[in-house]
Amino acid sequence: MAVTPVVSAPGGLSDAVLAQYEAYPCPGHPPGTAEPEVPDWLGYLRPLLWPRRQDLSGLKVLDAGCGTGAMTSGLARCHPEVNVLAIDISARSLEVAARRLGGCQGGNVRLRQLPIERANELDERFDLIVVWDVLHCVIDAPRVLRTLGDLLTPDGALIASVRAPHGRAGAVALRSLMEALGLGLECPEAIPRARSIIDNLSATHLFQRSEWQQDLAAGGDAAVVDLLLPARQRLYNALEVFELVAESGLEFLRWFCPNMYCPRRYLADADLLRPFEALGSAEQARAAELLHSRMRNHVFVAVRPGHMPDSPQIDGDNWLEAIAVPSPLFRWRDARQETGQHGETVFAVTSEWEGTRATVRLQSWEALIVHVCATGQCLRDVCEHPKLVSGLGPLSAAQRAELVRGFLRRAIADDYVLLAWA
Numbered sequence: 001m002a003v004t005p006v007v008s009a010p011g012g013l014s015d016a017v018l019a020q021y022e023a024y025p026c027p028g029h030p031p032g033t034a035e036p037e038v039p040d041w042l043g044y045l046r047p048l049l050w051p052r053r054q055d056l057s058g059l060k061v062l063d064a065g066c067g068t069g070a071m072t073s074g075l076a077r078c079h080p081e082v083n084v085l086a087i088d089i090s091a092r093s094l095e096v097a098a099r100r101l102g103g104c105q106g107g108n109v110r111l112r113q114l115p116i117e118r119a120n121e122l123d124e125r126f127d128l129i130v131v132w133d134v135l136h137c138v139i140d141a142p143r144v145l146r147t148l149g150d151l152l153t154p155d156g157a158l159i160a161s162v163r164a165p166h167g168r169a170g171a172v173a174l175r176s177l178m179e180a181l182g183l184g185l186e187c188p189e190a191i192p193r194a195r196s197i198i199d200n201l202s203a204t205h206l207f208q209r210s211e212w213q214q215d216l217a218a219g220g221d222a223a224v225v226d227l228l229l230p231a232r233q234r235l236y237n238a239l240e241v242f243e244l245v246a247e248s249g250l251e252f253l254r255w256f257c258p259n260m261y262c263p264r265r266y267l268a269d270a271d272l273l274r275p276f277e278a279l280g281s282a283e284q285a286r287a288a289e290l291l292h293s294r295m296r297n298h299v300f301v302a303v304r305p306g307h308m309p310d311s312p313q314i315d316g317d318n319w320l321e322a323i324a325v326p327s328p329l330f331r332w333r334d335a336r337q338e339t340g341q342h343g344e345t346v347f348a349v350t351s352e353w354e355g356t357r358a359t360v361r362l363q364s365w366e367a368l369i370v371h372v373c374a375t376g377q378c379l380r381d382v383c384e385h386p387k388l389v390s391g392l393g394p395l396s397a398a399q400r401a402e403l404v405r406g407f408l409r410r411a412i413a414d415d416y417v418l419l420a421w422a
């Protein structure tokens with residue numbers, strides 16, 4: 001792995017944000033501890049963004065605001081075939097990232113000190129730009145996204161995670177409390193005081209230590225600062241995400257987990273649901289956010305205007321030419337066998353991503369279809385696969401194809417299977 005040294009200084013951009021990350025590089029990662037296991041989110045994006053790419057070799061990724069390299073190191077470990085350039089304003093964060101990346105083998109990663117506002121100085125184009133947990137601390141987020149959007153290849157995409165208000169309400173209350181006490185980062189007693197406040201909160205407080213336990217345990221002081229003493233923090237609700245993307249001149253492609261933004265996920269009653277379904281997609285997403293009420297982040301994908309990945313459709317004429325990819329966000333290998341409502345065997349498969357856990361329960365025949373799809377054969381061959389011919393019972397070829405298609409329709413809608421071209 002090549003890690004190029006820091007080559008350019010931030011150029012006068014010294015403000016409270018820079019001071020925060022120089023003093024408390026984020027996210028914290030205790031030295032010498034194992035890297036946390038990160039789901040293969042790039043593998044999940046591949047069929048969605050580049051449905052004709054058989055692999056990701058040579059894909060160029062920009063990690064804009066890489067911090068201590070959590071996303072970059074996850075990418076380098078999971079996808080050594082991609083090239084990553086990781087930039088950040090904070091030299092100290094980049095030093096930590098360089099140490100962290102030193103253990104990765106085979107990836108091709110470069111680090112560079114550069115404010116995102118000056119990303120236009122990069123003489124390169126990227127297939128994927130990652131802006132993870134950064135936009136809350138920049139002054140002009142639409143402009144930053146516009147600058148980054150100009151660096152995308154024509155079929156490139158930008159994935160961003162922004163901070164959301166409701167899941168952070170407790171932390172936001174504590175931040176205001178610290179401000180009211182006049183305890184900013186410049187006060188030496190701010191961090192110990194923040195810690196004792198967290199330790200002594202009443203059970204009724206919205207900040208539940210247990211929900212942030214992982215961050216607090218792994219991140220040390222940096223996590224306390226990030227939650228209670230951030231220098232700048234702009235939160236975005238779901239509607240504001242759409243506004244942000246529109247202002248940046250990019251086009252909203254999808255939420256990373258679209259299911260979370262459907263009111264039907266939270267309301268089973270058809271009468272209650274009806275008014276929500278009459279809303280536009282942005283308003284539906286906002287309604288889903290309010291029905292959920294604890295989202296901490298919004299993760300979305302944006303593209304250049306007019307670009308729409310040429311994905312196969314399960315209801316298209318040539319669906320049999322497609323392949324069905326089990327989402328790499330689900331732990332298929334760890335599927336648990338359970339007993340269903342009628343005593344039948346079901347297989348439970350789970351995904352965990354950004355604090356959201358989803359479990360899918362499949363009947364044996366559905367699990368068999370996923371298993372055969374995972375061989376990577378096109379759906380025409382999947383439908384005629386000997387395991388399905390014997391496993392799905394006495395059906396004509398047309399009936400078998402319709403059974404497979406019906407299942408895939410649901411699996412795609414529920415986001416645990418994706419379609420790509422063979």
Ligand SMILES: C[S@@+](CC[C@H](N)C(=O)[O-])C[C@H]1O[C@@H](n2cnc3c(N)ncnc32)[C@H](O)[C@@H]1O
Pocket residue numbers: 017018021026027064065066067068069070071087088089090093114115116117131132133134137138
């Ligand atoms: C909360 S950390 C997130 C780090 C990383 N993206 C992650 O999710 O693991 C925010 C990072 O954004 C960086 N940052 C903030 N403003 C920036 C700017 N204008 N240009 C480049 N980096 C910036 C900070 O230095 C910090 O490392």
